Amino acid sequence: MNITPIFAVAILLPQVTDNRYLQLLIPLLLMFTKDFFIGFHSLMLPVYACTLLFCLFGKYFKPITATFTGVFVWHIVVNWAVWYTYGGNLLQTYIQAIPFDFNLLVSTLVCVLIGDLCIKYYYRYYSY
Numbered sequence: 001m002n003i004t005p006i007f008a009v010a011i012l013l014p015q016v017t018d019n020r021y022l023q024l025l026i027p028l029l030l031m032f033t034k035d036f037f038i039g040f041h042s043l044m045l046p047v048y049a050c051t052l053l054f055c056l057f058g059k060y061f062k063p064i065t066a067t068f069t070g071v072f073v074w075h076i077v078v079n080w081a082v083w084y085t086y087g088g089n090l091l092q093t094y095i096q097a098i099p100f101d102f103n104l105l106v107s108t109l110v111c112v113l114i115g116d117l118c119i120k121y122y123y124r125y126y127s128y
Contacts, residue, residue, distance in 0.1 A: 002038065003047075004104065006030045008111035010051060011058035011066045015119050024055050046081040050074045063112045071105040 010027035017023060031051050035044065053073055057066035075097060083093040 002034060003031070003051075004107040004111050006034065006051065007054050007067075007070060007104075007108050008115050010054040011063055011070065011108075011112055012115045012119060013055070014059040015063075015116070023059065024052065027051050027055055042085055043078065043081050046077050050077055063116050064109070067105070067108050067112050071101060071108060074104065075101045 006027055009030065010023075013023045013026060028048065028051060031048060035041070041047075050070070050073060054066070054070040057070045057073075060066075061069060075094070079093050079097045079101075080090070082097070083090045
């Protein structure tokens, strides 16, 4: 998925910088750049809101907990917005989104774990 690395960056940025503004601004700018090249869409508000929540979860939770919590909130918020925008059955919308959101969870977990290992390696061997 094209949002997985952005969510991983949002979760891991508090480990890299203490600047709150950068922690929020970098993932949003990455998301906006992605939307600029791939295309803007009608669900930008809930997607960007979830990106901000990923930033906050990364600040207050451990990376793996932040990933699980963020993807769960993503599943609830974005799929509700899909149902609200396009109609249909709400339960069916949530059920049909499970495979996609499971892929989001697994791929975000992989990116977060690799990024977390890289950050720990850097701070262990290269920070002065």
